[in-house]
Amino acid sequence: MRVRPISTDVLVEELADLLTSRESDSYLRVALDGAPAAGPGALADALTGPLRARGRPAMRIDTADFLRPASLRLEFGRRDPDSYYQGWFDEAGLAREVLDPAGPGGSGRVLRRLWDATADRAAREPYTDLAPGTILLVSGPLLLGGGLGFDVTVHLEMSAAALARRTPAEDAWTLPAFGRYADEVAPASFADVVLRVDDPRRPAMVLERS
Numbered sequence: 001m002r003v004r005p006i007s008t009d010v011l012v013e014e015l016a017d018l019l020t021s022r023e024s025d026s027y028l029r030v031a032l033d034g035a036p037a038a039g040p041g042a043l044a045d046a047l048t049g050p051l052r053a054r055g056r057p058a059m060r061i062d063t064a065d066f067l068r069p070a071s072l073r074l075e076f077g078r079r080d081p082d083s084y085y086q087g088w089f090d091e092a093g094l095a096r097e098v099l100d101p102a103g104p105g106g107s108g109r110v111l112r113r114l115w116d117a118t119a120d121r122a123a124r125e126p127y128t129d130l131a132p133g134t135i136l137l138v139s140g141p142l143l144l145g146g147g148l149g150f151d152v153t154v155h156l157e158m159s160a161a162a163l164a165r166r167t168p169a170e171d172a173w174t175l176p177a178f179g180r181y182a183d184e185v186a187p188a189s190f191a192d193v194v195l196r197v198d199d200p201r202r203p204a205m206v207l208e209r210s
Contacts, residue, residue, distance in 0.1 A: 063140025
């Protein structure tokens with residue numbers, strides 16, 4: 001395997017170039033997949049400005065706003081890694097309200113937020129009509145391998161040791177879920193772009209995979 005160390009600023013510019021090189025007369029659905037400690041949301045935020053500077057509208061979607069109701073999510077307790085892995089996120093809702101409308105033949109009418117986890121109720125967000133050429137940046141964990149309709153996939157990879165070191169103690173119960181994800185889905189083996197982020201301040205781009 002060959003990797004290329006890259007500064008965060010250059011990484012953002014290269015990703016922005018990659019995404020804007022795609023056809024501008026349709027929507028582009030981009031997965032920024034990674035554990036919270038890997039910072040997929042921060043990368044999505046960093047991309048928004050450069051994409052707009054290149055003339056492409058950008059919309060941020062965070063899977064934290066597409067959780068299942070607490071009665072389902074926490075059925076087996078608040079710290080069950082299997083539930084986190086298999087049933088924490090409302091993938092059907094994300095597909096129905098975001099990815100399918102932004103896909104081929106879709107209406108272009110999407111919902112930024114589906115569920116308010118703090119209030120444990122629907123977010124009551126109004127629908128948004130996407131501008132032509134909008135790039136949707138969908139960030140969160142465990143996004144790949146489940147058949148969600150993305151056009152470009154970016155995986156932020158961390159070693160098990162780095163992930164354990166950088167995950168807050170109160171969230172350490174999620175670590176077995178990410179271990180399963182790495183073993184069963186192996187997102188780094190098929191994502192369009194793989195970034196090594198053991199230290200998110202010093203990323204590296206994977207150029208060749210074994």
